[in-house]
Amino acid sequence: MRSATSSPAEESQDSMSDSSYEFLGRSEGDAADLSDTVSVDTPIPDDISSLSDGFGHDDDEEEDDDVSVAASSQHEPAQPTTVEYPQTDAQYTSLDVSKSLASHDTELGSDIYQKLSEHVTTDENVLQAYEVIREFGTADMPEVFRTYGHPQIRLGAQMAVSTQVLPTSRSYRILYVGHLDAWAMDAVNAHIGAALHSSPSSSRYNVFQEPHPTGTPSSSRVQLERSGTELIVDHCASPDLHQRGDDTHLLVVTLNDGSRLRFGRIMIGSNRHLSTAGGELPDLIILGHPRVHSTPESELEEARFRIIRDVLKEHRIPVIDIAVVRPYGQDAYTFDSDDLRLVVQGRSEDHDYTTLKELPIDVFEFLTLEPEQLNRHLSHLTATQTPRNSTTGTLASRAWSLMDTLRTFSKANGRFLLPSFLRERELSSTEIFSTMWVCVLLAGLLMACNSLVSTGGTSVSLATDGVTTGLPTRSAPSLRGTVSSAAVGVCYSNAPASCTPYAPASTASIGEPRPLEKKAEAAPPLDMKALVDWMDLWAYEPINISNFTIEATSANTFMITYPSHLKGNKRKPAFYVRVLKGSEPVAIRVLESPEGKEVTLITSFPEDTFNVSIYGSRRDKLVQTTELKLGTPPSKLSHLSNRFRELSRTVRQDFAIIQGTVRSESQRATERLSKRLDGIDELWKTTLHRSQWWSQQLQESKSTVADRAEKLASTMTAQWRIASDSSKSTLKQAQMTWNSVGSRLAALGRQGSSFGWERTRPLRTSKVVLQARERSLRLRCDLETRLGWQDSRSCQTLRQMELEKEAQRLIDERRRKGRAWGWRLDDDS
Numbered sequence: 001m002r003s004a005t006s007s008p009a010e011e012s013q014d015s016m017s018d019s020s021y022e023f024l025g026r027s028e029g030d031a032a033d034l035s036d037t038v039s040v041d042t043p044i045p046d047d048i049s050s051l052s053d054g055f056g057h058d059d060d061e062e063e064d065d066d067v068s069v070a071a072s073s074q075h076e077p078a079q080p081t082t083v084e085y086p087q088t089d090a091q092y093t094s095l096d097v098s099k100s101l102a103s104h105d106t107e108l109g110s111d112i113y114q115k116l117s118e119h120v121t122t123d124e125n126v127l128q129a130y131e132v133i134r135e136f137g138t139a140d141m142p143e144v145f146r147t148y149g150h151p152q153i154r155l156g157a158q159m160a161v162s163t164q165v166l167p168t169s170r171s172y173r174i175l176y177v178g179h180l181d182a183w184a185m186d187a188v189n190a191h192i193g194a195a196l197h198s199s200p201s202s203s204r205y206n207v208f209q210e211p212h213p214t215g216t217p218s219s220s221r222v223q224l225e226r227s228g229t230e231l232i233v234d235h236c237a238s239p240d241l242h243q244r245g246d247d248t249h250l251l252v253v254t255l256n257d258g259s260r261l262r263f264g265r266i267m268i269g270s271n272r273h274l275s276t277a278g279g280e281l282p283d284l285i286i287l288g289h290p291r292v293h294s295t296p297e298s299e300l301e302e303a304r305f306r307i308i309r310d311v312l313k314e315h316r317i318p319v320i321d322i323a324v325v326r327p328y329g330q331d332a333y334t335f336d337s338d339d340l341r342l343v344v345q346g347r348s349e350d351h352d353y354t355t356l357k358e359l360p361i362d363v364f365e366f367l368t369l370e371p372e373q374l375n376r377h378l379s380h381l382t383a384t385q386t387p388r389n390s391t392t393g394t395l396a397s398r399a400w401s402l403m404d405t406l407r408t409f410s411k412a413n414g415r416f417l418l419p420s421f422l423r424e425r426e427l428s429s430t431e432i433f434s435t436m437w438v439c440v441l442l443a444g445l446l447m448a449c450n451s452l453v454s455t456g457g458t459s460v461s462l463a464t465d466g467v468t469t470g471l472p473t474r475s476a477p478s479l480r481g482t483v484s485s486a487a488v489g490v491c492y493s494n495a496p497a498s499c500t501p502y503a504p505a506s507t508a509s510i511g512e513p514r515p516l517e518k519k520a521e522a523a524p525p526l527d528m529k530a531l532v533d534w535m536d537l538w539a540y541e542p543i544n545i546s547n548f549t550i551e552a553t554s555a556n557t558f559m560i561t562y563p564s565h566l567k568g569n570k571r572k573p574a575f576y577v578r579v580l581k582g583s584e585p586v587a588i589r590v591l592e593s594p595e596g597k598e599v600t601l602i603t604s605f606p607e608d609t610f611n612v613s614i615y616g617s618r619r620d621k622l623v624q625t626t627e628l629k630l631g632t633p634p635s636k637l638s639h640l641s642n643r644f645r646e647l648s649r650t651v652r653q654d655f656a657i658i659q660g661t662v663r664s665e666s667q668r669a670t671e672r673l674s675k676r677l678d679g680i681d682e683l684w685k686t687t688l689h690r691s692q693w694w695s696q697q698l699q700e701s702k703s704t705v706a707d708r709a710e711k712l713a714s715t716m717t718a719q720w721r722i723a724s725d726s727s728k729s730t731l732k733q734a735q736m737t738w739n740s741v742g743s744r745l746a747a748l749g750r751q752g753s754s755f756g757w758e759r760t761r762p763l764r765t766s767k768v769v770l771q772a773r774e775r776s777l778r779l780r781c782d783l784e785t786r787l788g789w790q791d792s793r794s795c796q797t798l799r800q801m802e803l804e805k806e807a808q809r810l811i812d813e814r815r816r817k818g819r820a821w822g823w824r825l826d827d828d829s
Helices: 013-017 094-109 181-196 295-315 363-367 371-385 402-408 418-425 429-455 528-539 636-700 701-751 757-764 767-786 793-820
Strands: 020-026 035-039 117-120 126-136 150-163 170-176 204-210 221-224 228-235 240-243 247-255 260-268 271-278 284-289 319-323 341-347 355-359 461-463 467-469 549-552 557-561 575-581 586-595 596-601 609-616 622-630
Touching: 117 271, 150 284, 150 371, 170 181, 170 295, 181 228, 181 355, 181 371, 247 701, 260 295, 284 295, 295 793, 319 363, 319 767, 355 596, 549 622, 575 586, 575 596, 575 636, 767 793
Parallel strands: 020 204, 170 228, 170 284, 284 319
Antiparallel strands: 020 035, 117 126, 126 150, 150 341, 204 221, 240 247, 247 260, 260 271, 341 355, 461 467, 549 557, 557 596, 575 609, 586 596, 609 622
């Protein structure tokens, strides 16, 4: 393929004189690579066919047979133009992106991307970009947003962008960490390629020669193509996570070519310092967030992913979080103000929008970002996350790891692996010589360790190639290294078999130069025990074992004891411990001992059941899990406080129930009262209407009533007179009758005084009357006794009657006995 556009006509002679060309070609009979650099001292016209040497275009040229075999030199970026880049099967350039975008722009227009609104910040070189993606009201709000308790919710994309674009370079390394689908990685790669394509292109060109059949003269027809940025993509779905004796973690990421990158902390003196080891560091790390599932395995995977994310972000490498599905149900992640993220905001009626949650951006929203803004976002991350004054000759930026080399030299089945190492690596004589020097320096280092241990010294430093080298510290993180001199494969996550080595380049990038400091800062005293532990961690292959003994030793401490058959071994098995309370991970502190590991909960908890899991140090293999009862048992005071809280909660619930009942009853009473008031109102209206009618009737019959009243008054006066006369005569007659009746009553009284009670005795003392009286008195006494009247009159009379009855019985008994003896007794005796 050749360029479809030409250079700008305004390009000056000086800029073109500084240009360099790469001569690319390969014959069918000879597979040897040719290398040459062509310089042009005169301006290049737009049409290549007008060159004086007769070079021209060939429409039938095959672009897949061209392989770059020459190095280029470093130049300043040229003016941005619309160009196309050469593409091969082994190189992932931005050509596909430019072609696809061109077709999309033709078919769908220029609105396929969403440009975020940019706002000024306190830093004049940084802008904050934000744009609302979607808004929800109360009517159309999904259930997942109703838990926030806000009537209005909106989603927005936010990130920080630089005012300068990202300088173009020969290659751009991307490392995917986590489970991300192949189609998503392809789409993200294409979009990042489009973003890198928006940077100003350099004045570097490749010259392609037309292939010719064997035995024919060499063709003079060539083609010029502008060089493009190559994406080197690696994918590690499940990195190895190792836990040291304390709460620090070490991360091992395996790349597509089998090399490894290691991230973590080591002890230097009494402090922990960040350190990386392995191959060249990536320019960008993309974290693929796991999908949301409500299973214990997914919760463990999410907790493990959070630890991996924290370890990678500590090393200040540009990181972008991407999820296939928006994880609304997960806990919020911690983002910096510069990161690309999805912001969930809510607003109530009386307040403005506030941030409720920050989530990783999803793939579909990421693909809608404008490439130019994404380019400036990558430029800002590169400038802030990777300082330019770091030492490039440290252990962290080696193209190959010292630990990998030493592990390769170890014995396997009693034989050294040096020949296989040389065959696999295909090292040059310079690298073999460097490896021998490393072995010599390591032997000297071990001898120095022995002498220092015997003399009590602790200060050790390493010197290689005239640069003082130490383990990198947090204040000076290591840069990504320069291009390795060995051939490196360009691998895709979905096509690992198509990896093809490309030729080395003499420079790292076309962008801003990164000078190598001749002398680094003085390294702190090196803790040899920490260095030996670090080396042993990477060289040691863990043993798959189980049957650990887990016992609680105190309220917040438990002991993990090695199995009995491994207690005598000098090298203990490598594993790490995870403690969960429910589904939440618990922070722990681990202390090594000859018998095992003592684990202490950093935070004190009340007594509860905790899930303790033991994982192998390789691939996070679950070895053993159990449940322990840990935590501080509740004291009497806490028990009383808990009881008081339960009682108060019960009282509040009862009060709420009573309050609801009173509210409902008051509402019912109000309704009934309003109904009655309505009835009274209707009755009052009816009464008023009737009173008005009666008043009208009264008013009409007023005269008639007055006449009748006058007549009635005269009639009543006459009748009153007649009645008074008759009453007077009646009184006289009654007085006469009363006098006669009184005389008769006086006579009867005089006659009744001689009438005695003896005549009524048989009636009053009859057995039937006495029994009836006794029953009535007994019933009344029982009733008064139940009512609380202990000494009532009826009870006294009843007791008196019982006494008289008993006395009469005794008298009758004596009389019966006297008569039996022949005594003559009258009633009185």
